[in-house]
Amino acid sequence: MRMRYSWLRYRLFCVYRGHEIRPYYMLNYYSMNNSTSPRVRKLARERIPSGCSIAGIMDVNGVVIPGSEIVGLIEVMHDRSNGLGGGFAGYGIYPRHANDYCFHLMYDYSEAKQQTENAMEKCFEIVGEEEIPTTPVKEVVKRPILWRYFLRICPETRERYYEMSDDDIVMMVVMEINEFIEGAFVVSSGKNMGVFKGVGYPEQIARFYRVEEYGAHIWIAHGRFPTNTPGWWGGAHPFGLLDWAMVHNGEISSYGTNKRYLEEFGYRLMLQTDSEAILYLFDLLARRHGLPLDIACAALAPPLWERIAEMTPHEKNFYRTLRIVYGSAMINGPSALILAHPRGMVGLTDRIKLRPLIAAVAGSRRFLASEECAIRAVCPEPERVWSPAAGEPTVFTMEQG
């Protein structure tokens, strides 16, 4: 909250002096530090926050959490984003279609919609479809056409691709739409879950998509401060594929290695954003290679060799093998991420924790967020709040069926 206050003060100061108000990311530390005005110099000493915000909340007993809670969590960290991207993912939001794949789509124009539907009909039966309901929010501009579909795989499709699982078929269709149909983008493709994202501050995006009208047992959210890719709708977080959804704060140095590794397994990285690669790495390791999530995390953020050397022979062999097999999957560079799936969520940072992540427990609620203030805004007195160690996964799993 203190950050917000200083931002306000800066704006007041600018109005008072007749200066142009510049957005946060354009503030020039150097000129402010060397300003003749003591007030400006003081402002410069206060940290100007940067980097994305991430947040996640779940109830281990499956109690439905209203969308307002996740909005409350993410909007406190307003200053960590710059209005160029915000988004939410909720699990358990479509109980009437719990066993159908739900595709959320963004279309740039209606021809893309027609083409995409043709492509989907080749493999799926469309059992429901509608425009995703939205509310006019004047800051949310350049809106694509937003549509959702509930899909079932046709029996003939299973026969044709007899070597593939249902999830593999869905992934194939998603990759095809994203790669070959211009102006169409699959935002999420899981069961009983959906991703709502766009360009704007997260609280604006929440209002736009009417996130507060949904109830979910797991929510994750993201406020974006893009550095690599321009703020476009598809590039906002969360990223979704099948039942996975992920929000990420960071920029990975290993992107080129990870990308080429994933391409060997048939993934098509279209978004030019490193965060997309991480989602696919989880899909590869946890779904296709069948690694438990904590072990997938140990492959993505492996222990240092010097730590492996200190382990028992059994553990040493385990982590050594894992690291040798999955060297190209290591996520290197500043990262904090939350990965959600129908049965829980996982928080993970890079091996030297160059981006923040805080975890908390309150009753059956579990929280993950970039900043503690976000958790306390929704839950003032959690039973336990801690800062997970670098590279160590924080795994929260549902307790009931």
Place this chain on the structure above:
Amino acid sequence: MKSFIQPEFQIVRDDDRCIHCEVCVRQCAFESHSYDPSDGKVSTDNLRCVGCQRCATLCPTQALVVKEHPREYRGNAYWTPRTIEEIYKQAETGGLLLSGMGSDMPHKLYWDNLLLDASQVTNPSIDPLREPMELKTFLGRKPRAARLSRRGPAVALETVLAPQLELEVPILFSAMSYGAISYNTCLALAGAARECSILYNTGEGGLHKDLYRFGKNTIVQVASGRFGVHKDYLEAGAAIEIKIGQGAKPGIGGHLPGEKVDQAISETRMIPEGTDALSPAPHHDIYSIEDLAQLIAALKETTRYRKPIIVKVAAVHNVAAIASGMVRAGADIIAIDGFRGGTGAAPTRIRDNVGLPIALALAAVDSRLRQEGIRNEASIIAGGGIRNSADVVKAIALGADAVYIATAALIAMGCHMCQRCYTGKCNWGIATQDPYLVKRLNPEIATRRLANLIRAWSLEIKELLGGMGANAIESLRGNRLRLRGIGLSKEELDILGVKPAGESL
């Protein structure tokens, strides 16, 4: 026949400084310097000088300068002095021209046309002096996925890895045979490999019995001549390398002249003393890819599947497809030796006109193996002209798992690149078997110099890696997004899989 050849070098002696101590006379095995007792003066014969700088380096009064001879033919951009003199030599001898070391032709230097990335603002660079920075590298076949079995909440590892070579730094000393280089040089390479926890390679000349103790840090080579190959030899090393070809002379075998085959070499190579050691151009049991598969299988069987098998080829035009075949034939590691790779002796025409620059060959091989989905089945070692740590980093970013260095290692020990290794008269005691010359290379000092080189490069690799915001070498491997090409054509950029400088992500 009067020779038309003029001296290549000019030895300039400062008479005010020269004390006629005869150091230069004793140091020059090519007999460029001579002492005339009648007038107590040292005189020089420029024609004999090979430009190895031994005399100038050791002269106690710095009285000597060895410089290029200004033999001024009439200026001609086409018929250069080198071209003209090569014709004189052939006209006078009727022989093919020989050279030592890698090609010195002014072809494009791809490493110098690639620039590395660094992190700024959005991604912090990592300081290797304050943070861990991991260069540890494993070479060998890797499974596509780790398999686990679950017993209740406990998880057990099912995957058993194929044998791996563990390196502290992704650098190995490339193959140089005992015979081509002296015993002391072999000993220094082995000692440095042990000290740095890396590996050296015996080359095709077998393994001297006193060097078996360095087995853990040794790659034993099986080449077309099969010199010194027997069961204990195969068991002695950490890995076995089948040498198909060599970057300096793709398509041809080797020739160690009989004069160099003394008793120790004859024992090690298992050939009679004083006979020429001729390794055939092809392996006469490998005329096709399935023959290679058989030899790989035989070597694995012999060593009970405990050692990875490396197959080394020269970088030739179709290297990507050849490499793919090698992996499918069972090679655990493939070594690709580029156009600039060194040699003890190669026909000059072959050295300077056959092969591919390693950067292009490496990029093509890595891309091909990935397209086929078999990149995990073999590691790639790139060699042939790796000059410094930046070349190492660029090679790894293009897709290599590790690099082979040999010329750089020889230079570290004292080689001055005179390219006369095939004469057996190496004044620096490296590429010679003459006992008088061999003892010039002190193996302990040479070990130290090599270990220093590896240490220095590893520090630089850590700095470059940290600058790119990564703290493990795995994250650089095949990461071509951290490279940009400068002054390269579109086609070259496409083959390298690299974007032009100035283009962002």
